[in-house]
Amino acid sequence: MPKQLHEIRHDPLGKHIRRYKYLYLMILPALLWLIIFRYLPIYGVTMAFQDFSLNRGFFGSPFVGLKHFQWLLSDPGFKRAFINTWLINVGKLALGFTSTIVLAVLINEMRHIILKRSIQTITYMPHFISWVIMAGIFNSLFAYETGAVSHLLELIGLGKFDFLQDDRYFRVFVVVSHVWKEVGWGSIIYLAAIAAINPELYEAAWVDGAGRFRQLLYITLPGIASTMIIVFILNLGSVLNWSFDQVYNLYSPLVYETGDIMQTYIIRNLSHNPNFSRLAAAGFIRSIIGMTLLVVANSLARRWGRASIY
């Protein structure tokens, strides 16, 4: 007679592993990857507390405490970049998170199958184009003098906008262009979640007289709530790591005030002096904030009785 789940949980570890050896074997490569590329390099964070020298290595470089953190946190350029990173990425999170759900719901409501698939394909195609190429396209489209969009806006009487070189528009441009590029790809997970909702619920609601909007409100959205929370928590954890390739390829000195983010600031300054310790300190700050956000969001989600990632 097969064992019950609670019995299996109480098996000794060795017996447990022997029993499920093939499953463990399958997970082994991923586990090794995680250890080698994700856990072992964590030791490198010690660099942030040292004046790291390539010659002396991790064990010989002198410890300098919080020197590099103090430098970063007292540097006005880094502070500005830190604020910009927050504003841009929180904007992306807010707009991106909602727009992917809206798009998924809209696509799900479409009944014409060819149109539905075409729209789905078109919306997630930009995801596969790198920001290097995308920046070239945007530069051509949105250039103040020669860009097609500028000419179009001028033709319809709105005047020219310098999206890429005006401090006032740059952040908005970065957020909106990111959402445009990623909205289709981000909606796939919600479409999958919607597909997993039991169709009988919709039938029952229909019989009870619920229209499309009420079905959406009382079945679809609650049905994908867990997915929404998981995606939100995961995004929150990495929110400070976003945007480098996009901003790096789009910005210029004219928009440093609103567009310079932590990574671009560090790259610009490190090109003069490859200070690995400072780079590690900046990375450490980002990781600590990301982890704090993730833990807090996950705890709140659990407290409210919703899904959580652990």
Place this chain on the structure above:
Amino acid sequence: MKRASVVTLLGVMLLSALFVWGGGQQPEEGPVTITIYRGGITIDPDTDPVVLELEKRLNVDIVFVTAPWSENRQKVNLILSTGDDVDIVTTVDTIPKWQADGVIIALDEYITEKTHPYIYKITNSTTFTPLKIDGQAWAIPQVPLGVAWGTMVRQDWLDKLGMDLPQDEEQLYKALKGFKDMDPSGQTTGFQFEGDRQIRRTTIPIMSMFGVPSSFWDQHVNFDIKNGMLTHICTMENTKAALKYMNRLYNEGLINHDFPSMNSFPQLTEKYIMTGKAGMGWVINPFTSQAARLKEIDPGSDVSLLQPFSARGYEFRRAQGMMVQIYAVVTSKSKHPEKAIECLEYFQSLEGRRLLVAGVEGPHWSSFSDDGIFDRNEARWEQDYGKQLYHPLNFYLGQGNCEGYVPAKDYATFEEAYANSVPFVPASKKDEANVRLEYKEGAKWFGDPNPVQFVLFPEHSDLEAAVTDAIVTGWTKCIAAKAGEFEKTWEEHQAELKRVGLDEWTALYQDYYDKNIK
């Protein structure tokens, strides 16, 4: 037991016999592998005739490690940080950092004036003495032969407008306005600029007009030195006047509006000029490759070079400093440092320069005069290198754009040798290529000495980064300021320079100058 002992004994005897037998023959000394990192190399070392010849002459097996130019700094960092098996690395800067980290070797213990005259002269020259650390040379500056840069002007457009080459700032303005107005779509720019870090280069002609001793290379060490006092050019009234003039051009659409986000100089400038979107721009080899390319695209085109002139009320100043694009270092991981240095020495020698610039004697050329004119086998050259005027390794292995030879061996000092450099020109292209003319033209814009150009303060690299960032941002903002907002933007730029520590930075150089140069 007995049997085992006998077998062991026999085995030992057999091994000893083999050892003695084999030891009688010395292993043949084969070529050692020398791995060279340089950004942007596109040739195949296994098939390229010049590389094969180099390998034969130096008894080495050359391996190139390369990366796109855009990733050059990261790649150099990676190679030197991880101790990759690379012997020679060409790097754009950060020598003190690599020296402090112990990832490069001091060259002095390997070189003497007799054995390595070229490297010895370069590293011991007055110009490059500030590069020494702890009294030793750690890097070989790669010095281009001359300056083949110039401001290319569409002469055919000027002819259409009935104008001569501009002689003052108002004539320049009128010419640029004429270029723009000629295009009914209004999309043509007068003067093609590029921004970001390139702004120090693309602004040189206008800075020079207003008496600013600008620099092609190092903005942070750009001091105007008068009566022993150093003034950073960013604080000069002349700089303000030049930026104000550029601001006027910008606001009237005579400089391309998107210059702040353009930073692949000179490729984009060339592209704009080649496609007829700009009437003027800074390019390399304006009389050779650029003029020929433009002629191919637009057979009716004709080009001239902008000649130096002053804005009214100002005195023309050349850009200052010696052009050093890159430094060659030998890594401490190199298994063959002597051989690596021997290669670097050979690259500077007359024989080496001939090979790296003009190709292999026999297949590619048959005679070479003392003044650098060589008889090229055009059919073979075209078969191997197409329309390229010189071999690509001329750029990669030698000294940047050094299309010739610096006879360091024959002169007392490197500076003297540099002044007597010999450009190489194929006889068939002597008039068309006009390399000599290009150097002559380039020298009109460059070459004033900058005694502190190579004075480095690695312990103040944060300050250097902050100053450079403030200059790039400030100049960009001043040029792109809205009409009527220039003064405010200039004041903000000055305040920012003060905030980041330009005064402290200047004081460091003043102190060095007072103690070592004055």
